Amino acid sequence: MTQRGRRIAFDYGDVRTGVALCDPDGILSSPLCVLESRDKNFLEKVSSLLAEHEPIRIFVGLPVNMSGSKGESAEKVEGFVASLTSVTSLPIVLVDERLSTVSAQKKLKEAGVTSRDSKALIDAMAAVAILEQGLLSENLA
Numbered sequence: 001m002t003q004r005g006r007r008i009a010f011d012y013g014d015v016r017t018g019v020a021l022c023d024p025d026g027i028l029s030s031p032l033c034v035l036e037s038r039d040k041n042f043l044e045k046v047s048s049l050l051a052e053h054e055p056i057r058i059f060v061g062l063p064v065n066m067s068g069s070k071g072e073s074a075e076k077v078e079g080f081v082a083s084l085t086s087v088t089s090l091p092i093v094l095v096d097e098r099l100s101t102v103s104a105q106k107k108l109k110e111a112g113v114t115s116r117d118s119k120a121l122i123d124a125m126a127a128v129a130i131l132e133q134g135l136l137s138e139n140l141a
Contacts, residue, residue: 005056009131018123031124047087059134061097
């Protein structure tokens with residue numbers, strides 16, 4: 001039985017960071033917002049989201065190469081995680097996000113959203129994919 005409470009997920013990127021949130025029962029994952037990663041108040045905005053939604057766990061997508069190796073993007077995510085630990089004591093779980101963006105793009109295309117309209121939406125939907133993967137791993141544990 002998994003612990004009851006909201007979980008939040010971040011799909012960190014150089015330009016934008018998608019954010020997703022689930023309900024307290026961990027059943028429904030929804031896109032929450034997209035933050036500008038270069039905003040000087042970025043970490044404050046992340047901290048505000050954590051305070052507002054009071055999650056019990058944070059999932060962060062870790063971009064691993066298809067070979068399983070870590071590249072420059074993974075190092076940037078690890079930097080983001082280090083920043084997160086300075087504003088929260090919540091458990092942070094890294095989730096393999098190899099196909100989250102591809103999955104998000106496919107779902108949006110199927111929904112009839114054009115790629116030009118969907119850049120920010122893709123980041124939020126990728127965060128949903130990360131959250132769903134994190135919840136799935138929690139339920140299997």
